[in-house]
Amino acid sequence: MHRLFITNTLTRTKEEFKPIHPPLVGLYVCGPTVYSDVHLGNCRTFMSFDMIYRYLVHLGYKVRYVRNITDAGHLEGDRDEGDDKFAKKAKLEQLEPMEIVQKYTVGFHEVMQAFNNLPPSIEPTATGHICEQIEMVKEIISNGYAYEINGTVYFDVEKYSKSFNYGQLTNRKLEELLEGTRELSGQDEKKGRLDFALWIKAKPETLMKWPSPWGWGFPGWHIECSAMSNKYLGDVFDIHGGGMDLQATHHTNEIAQSQACKHKAPVNYWMHTNMLTVNGVRMSKSAGNGFLPHELFSGNHPLLEKGYAPMAVRFFMLQTHYSSTLDFSNEALQASEKGYERLMDSLATLQNLKSSEQSDEDLHALQQKCYEAMNDDFNTPVLIAHLFDAVRIINSCNDGKLKLKAEDIALLKKLYQDFVFDVLGLKQNSESSKYSEVLDKVMDLVLDIRAKAKQEKNFALSDAIRDKLNQAGVQIKDGKEGSSWKV
């Protein structure tokens, strides 16, 4: 059995992964707030956890992967002021709030699919779990860790801190946290500076609101994840993930809420993915330095020199470890695009490899290295480095410079299936799968004619065929065993 090690934010160390109820694994990832288009930073996080989910499944775990859709309760601006983001956007686009939710949820799913992310096992929405959230708030109040003022319920952080380590996830003491917070003004109704809203009273103009024991209102933005993870994964579950930017507030508060409600720390392994930067600056909605996935695919953005296929982008992102910042640049993207193509080209070569009586390479050792890389905190860059070793082996074998036994060729095929497709979640670009059998036969004919021309030293004709095909986007590769082609 493989020993998998995961960097746990809670302890800031690499720990061996031991699920509570093997082979079952509970995985929760904070999903998007669907009030605008997903941007690439979100995509990176979801892609990282998609890879993590895929690897856990590959290892034989039965994973329940829950990723929520936040479709209510996010406030614009300060914790207890401002408009609901959905209501604000609804006004802007002159739509019902739920039309906003629908529009961007559909868009989100399209992008996830383009990146070949597997759908989660459960994708619960905040609005679908208002009852659960209210129940949780009630329980926190009755346990003495929250209080109601004028229809709004606050979590009492200072009281909680007397019994529990509130700043555990970011390794901070309460005093340090207090220093970083502004003084309460006269307008504040909450008691402590760090207190956050669990339930927020609706204003007369609030569009999305629900009845509760404290009057009409809507849930605070941390309670939904606590309520939904608890409902589907239980009081204590294995892995909770999300972007690093959620660590200090959202996840810290999630732990506090669950602890205050269920008297247990909810999560054994916290995992955080790092940020995406553009020219060294974090890509974010507020900074305005981001581009949307469809702009990236089409290249229709001032920062982009050209469009990049979703799979090339996926490969690019997986070439960096999930816990490192990843800088976006045309140069880096183009480098990855070529690497990705080389990897995919070798797959085609692999299908036609001729076997020998003996092997010059130890493919089992290579396979072992691939597992070692992944078992070391999902080290995809190292995995990819090993896969390029396989590329070299395949191409050398194809050139006749190296011999492989039939069983080793089979092992290489398995290696590609397991790691390139199942774990990394890469796939052939959609264009290449569009080849029809007819085109295949036509190309065979064309290559045949060209081969004859070459035999007769009619290079004018053979070059003309090559150049015309090139113009049409078809590349000819001349090898020892004849020519092949690709789009």
Add this chain to the structure above:
RNA sequence: GGUCCUGUGGCCGAGUGGCUAGGCUCAGCUCUGCAAAAGCUGCUACAGCGGUUCGAAUCCGCUCGGGACCUCCA
């Protein structure tokens, strides 16, 4: 201001004490009618200074640079 992370060859990016990933770029070679593809070789890097050690990119200290969080954000 407080807390924390980080600085690797032309570019991207692994690597936490010795065996110096990988991709891309550039140059050369092999193959080839030529080119492309492929293979091989090279450009032999770890911000600076000092310390610990038989030995450091990797540990410690200082200096300089970059970034994150503390306020909505994956």
